Amino acid sequence: MSFNQRTQPVPPAEKWLTKYTWAWASWDWGQAAINAVMITFVFTVYLTSELFGDKDHASLVLSQALAIGGVLIALLVPVTGMRADAAGRRKLWIMVNTIALVLICAAGFFVYPDPGFLWFGALLIAAMSVASEFAGVNYNAVLNQISTPATVGKVSGFGWGMGYVGGILALALVLFGFVDPIFQWPGASTENSLNLRLVAVFSALWCLVFALPLFFIIPESPAAMSEKIPLRSSYAVLFRRIASLWREDKNLIFFLLSSAVFRDGLAAIFTFGGVIAAGTFGFALSEVIIFAIVGNVVAAVGAIIGGRLDDVLGPKAVITGSLVGLLLAGAGVFFSPAATGFWIFGLLLCLFVGPAQAAARSYLARLIPAGREGEMFGLYATTGRAVSFLAPALFGAAIAIATPLVAAGEAQRYGILGILMVLAVGLALLLPIRAPKKSSNEASA
Structure with missing residues (x-):
C-alpha cells in the first residue's frame, strides 16, 4: 500500500519542515537527556562507581537489571504497538509512557550514594529503558503520519539530528552546571552526591518540557481496525500476522533481522565508546563528556546529511555506505596509539552512526503496510x-x-574488533536484501 493512502497532516512533499515535523522531533530532543545523561554517560557511571561498593559487582547488578528490562521489551512492545495501531491511540501511549519515563527518571534523586541503593538505582535505569522503548515504538510509527515517500528520509534524519543536538545541550548543562560547575551554586554540592542526584531531576524536566509540542500539536492516529483486539488474543493475532508477513513479504522480515544485527553494533559504539576512551586512551570523566558533546554534534550533522541523501539515493545505499565508513573508522581507532587518534577516528564513527540509524528507520517506514506502523516498529525493537x-x-x-x-x-x-565484527555481519546480511522501490511521486521529487 502506498504512502498516499496513509493519513498525513502535512501537504506537499517540498514542505517537509512543518510544525508537525518540529513537534515530532522536539520529543526526540527531550528524550535525548534520558539516553545521553541517565542511561549512557553520567548516571550509570555514578551508579557503578565505588560509592556503591565494588565496581564489578555494581556493573553486574546494572547488567542484570537491564537484562530484565530487555526481556520485558522483547515480549511486550510488538503487542502494545499493534494494539495502539488498531485502536488509533499512538499519541495517547506516547504521552502515557513519556510521563511514566519522566516520573521514573525523577525518582533517581532518591538514589543515595550507598550500596543499599544499588538495586533501586539499577531497576530505575531498567524501567527508564522500558518506558523509553514503549514510547519510542509509537513515536517511530508517527513518522509515516508526518512525511511522504519523497520526504521520509529527510524527516527521519532531522529527528535523529534533533535528538543528538538535544543530547549535546543536556550534556553541556550537566557538565558545566552539576559535574564540573563553572560557578558554585547549591545544586552543585557534592555532599551526599546531591549534584548527581539532581541530574535525574534535570533530565526528567528536560524530557517533559520538550515532549509538550508533540502532545499538543501532533494529531492522534486514526484507528486501523473497527474492532479492538482483546488483550488475551493479542499474541495469537501477532503471530498470525508475522506468519502472513513471511508469506507475503520475506524482504521485510530479512530487513528486520539484518538491521537488528547492525543496530546492535551501532548501539555498542555509544555504549562502549566512553569505556574505551577512559580505559584505553586515559580520558577523565569530564573529557569523556566533552567528547560525547562533540561526538553528538558530528552525529547530528551526519544524520541530517544522511537523511537528505536517503531521499536521493535510497536508504539502503546510505546504510551500506555508513557501515563501510564505520568499519574503516573503527579500524582507525583500533590502530591509534594515542588520544589524538581516538578523537579523529572516534568522531568519524559518530559521523557515520547518525545516517545509519536514521536510514534504518526510514527504510522500515517505506516497507510497512499502512495501519501497521506500531506493530512493525514493535517488531523492529x-x-x-x-x-x-x-x-x-x-x-x-x-x-x-x-x-x-x-x-x-x-x-x-x-x-573494538568484536564490535567491528558485528557491524561486518550486519553489512553482509543487508547486502542481498532488496532496496525499497521508489513511488512515482518520490522519484519525481
Missing part, C-alpha cells in the same frame, strides 16, 4: 533486543582472548 547480546558478548570475548596475549592494560583495545 524486539528483533533488536533479541540480538542485543551480540556486541557486548563479542566485545568481552575479544578482550578475554587478548588478555593473556598482550601487555597489561592493552586488552580492552581488542574489544
Whole structure:
C-alpha cells in the first residue's frame, strides 16, 4: 500500500519542515537527556562507581537489571504497538509512557550514594529503558503520519539530528552546571552526591518540557481496525500476522533481522565508546563528556546529511555506505596509539552512526503496510533486543582472548574488533536484501 493512502497532516512533499515535523522531533530532543545523561554517560557511571561498593559487582547488578528490562521489551512492545495501531491511540501511549519515563527518571534523586541503593538505582535505569522503548515504538510509527515517500528520509534524519543536538545541550548543562560547575551554586554540592542526584531531576524536566509540542500539536492516529483486539488474543493475532508477513513479504522480515544485527553494533559504539576512551586512551570523566558533546554534534550533522541523501539515493545505499565508513573508522581507532587518534577516528564513527540509524528507520517506514506502523516498529525493537547480546558478548570475548596475549592494560583495545565484527555481519546480511522501490511521486521529487 502506498504512502498516499496513509493519513498525513502535512501537504506537499517540498514542505517537509512543518510544525508537525518540529513537534515530532522536539520529543526526540527531550528524550535525548534520558539516553545521553541517565542511561549512557553520567548516571550509570555514578551508579557503578565505588560509592556503591565494588565496581564489578555494581556493573553486574546494572547488567542484570537491564537484562530484565530487555526481556520485558522483547515480549511486550510488538503487542502494545499493534494494539495502539488498531485502536488509533499512538499519541495517547506516547504521552502515557513519556510521563511514566519522566516520573521514573525523577525518582533517581532518591538514589543515595550507598550500596543499599544499588538495586533501586539499577531497576530505575531498567524501567527508564522500558518506558523509553514503549514510547519510542509509537513515536517511530508517527513518522509515516508526518512525511511522504519523497520526504521520509529527510524527516527521519532531522529527528535523529534533533535528538543528538538535544543530547549535546543536556550534556553541556550537566557538565558545566552539576559535574564540573563553572560557578558554585547549591545544586552543585557534592555532599551526599546531591549534584548527581539532581541530574535525574534535570533530565526528567528536560524530557517533559520538550515532549509538550508533540502532545499538543501532533494529531492522534486514526484507528486501523473497527474492532479492538482483546488483550488475551493479542499474541495469537501477532503471530498470525508475522506468519502472513513471511508469506507475503520475506524482504521485510530479512530487513528486520539484518538491521537488528547492525543496530546492535551501532548501539555498542555509544555504549562502549566512553569505556574505551577512559580505559584505553586515559580520558577523565569530564573529557569523556566533552567528547560525547562533540561526538553528538558530528552525529547530528551526519544524520541530517544522511537523511537528505536517503531521499536521493535510497536508504539502503546510505546504510551500506555508513557501515563501510564505520568499519574503516573503527579500524582507525583500533590502530591509534594515542588520544589524538581516538578523537579523529572516534568522531568519524559518530559521523557515520547518525545516517545509519536514521536510514534504518526510514527504510522500515517505506516497507510497512499502512495501519501497521506500531506493530512493525514493535517488531523492529524486539528483533533488536533479541540480538542485543551480540556486541557486548563479542566485545568481552575479544578482550578475554587478548588478555593473556598482550601487555597489561592493552586488552580492552581488542574489544573494538568484536564490535567491528558485528557491524561486518550486519553489512553482509543487508547486502542481498532488496532496496525499497521508489513511488512515482518520490522519484519525481
